[in-house]
Amino acid sequence: MTSDQFLAAPQRRRACRHALLTLAVLVAVVWLARRHWAVLETGAVRLAVADQGWLLVAAAATLVTWPCSALAQQGAVPRRLPRGRLMAGQFAASAANHVLPAGLGAAAVNLRFLIRCGIPIAAAATAIAVKGTAGGILRGALIAVLLAADPGLLHLPAVSGGVLIAACATVAGAIVLLSGPLWSRCRRALTAAWAYIVAVHARPVRAAALWGGSLAFVTLHCAVLIAVTRAVALPLPAVRVALLYLAASTAAALLPTPGGLGSLDAVLVLALTMAGAPATAAASAVLGYRLLTVWVPLIPGLIVLAVLVRRGAL
Template identity: 70%
Template sequence: MTTERVAVAPTRKRAYGHTALSLAVLVAAVCLARRHWPVLESGALRLAVADQGWLLFGAAATGATWLCAALAQQGAVPRRLPPGRLVAAQFAASAANHVLPAGLGAGLVNLRFLMRCGLPAGRAVTAVAVRSTAGGIVRVVLIAVLATACPGVLRIPDGWAAGVAVLGAAGCALVLLGGRRWPRCRQALASVAADIRAVHARPHRAAALWGGSLAFALLHALVLIAVAQAVALPLAPGLVALLYLGASSAAALLPTPGGLGSLDAALGLALAAAGAPAAAAASAVLGYRLLTVWIPLVPGLLVLGILVRREAL
């Protein structure tokens, strides 16, 4: 009993810390929105008269993201998963991701779904981690490719590159030392490595993992591009995609539900800094969030409730 209480206490402290930080970011976002309310109001009016064809195209791209998320999650698991429930779980996970901080919602929904499909808890955790890692790697590669095609857009301050390299080296050293000193770390790393080898031993699973992760990131960028075209944002599509990937990666560092507040501010500032008018940038961000968050939120939560009621989660 004592050991369980000691283990639960740090978890509660971390949860309280994440919640406090999320609330602080949300309060800051509300204050920022209140300060720039005329720009937001102008952006909303511009979105109301936007090109409906491009908005419908963006809505279709949003729907395809859940199929790609299901494909990527299937690729992270050697065994076959029920396709219908897998897609429904991804739709529910996207809604849960906008309720809990730091992307915990999607991870918990997928974890529970995989365990209901018969995977042991350890394997389910590894499968979710493998998919998340593949998604992160894909984003880094896309940013590097687009940054090369659009030089000078993503400006890194002097000295930051060396600092990032030092932090990365320190993190790798900690992982290696931890794996040598703590048996549980060694077991966890060995389990992850074994599952990665098992997935890549089957080419169709590896193709699903990496192809789904790549398509997922590109489709989200395509949603923003479609909204930008609908509101006549004077930026090239490739530049909009690069700005989205950079802003969403930066916003992921703050544990707000679904990047609420952090992504909106980062994306709006990135578009404005690239030369878009403030009202057009606000309109593009509002349209993107409307298609990817607010319209699917209630249906996604309903699907989540149905899956829980049917014991699929």
């Protein structure tokens, strides 16, 4: 076995695990859809007669998400990127993200795009990680702010002493494992990543683009769902809908399905229903949100992806 084959084996096993988990989630979603088909059908009918004005607002908010994603990606790179290709790349990356699991599609497209722009692979991977980390931090901050505005909506499960002890033991074991040669390699990688982050934030324009674009991207997705809930007359406050979306999308991210397909839909419908929304209205809202953010842009996004590949931009 050659060295390339040896290195590729773990990647194949990881891909198989992701594929099996994705298949299991999709099978579960199909089973749930068949079991609750009447609710889904009623929700689709309700969406068809929804308020067109609010649906246009949701569509407009969806269109702005891609420029915000491009702005955040530019903010994570010290070098200036070509605007047109950057925007097209983000649109193509969103489509690829709904084909491959666990965000691999968007990461692969963005990585290839940055490399084609002349950025070394290590710096390109760090830029993608910086953008993702900024989005995760802002998502957590928004959840904290919205929880303060609507306390008591989300109930965190009680954690037993045994779980805390196990967590502490895991952290201690990780520290011991990292105390040897592995730690020196990790320290070099962390030092290089920190130097890159400092270089990005040394330019206020780049830092503002990174954090502002990431915040706008998350906020606009909340706005899309809020507008759709208004269109289908779902009786929930906007703050509560935004908080439920952030919590549900964070939980659904733990399952590596393409674009949260199935996992986000089920978790979001469940969250809206548990918050007091009728089941049909919740199904209509989630269906409308997914149509605008996933299914309608999917084919155009894949076409843009193919064009970028053909022209050598990816």
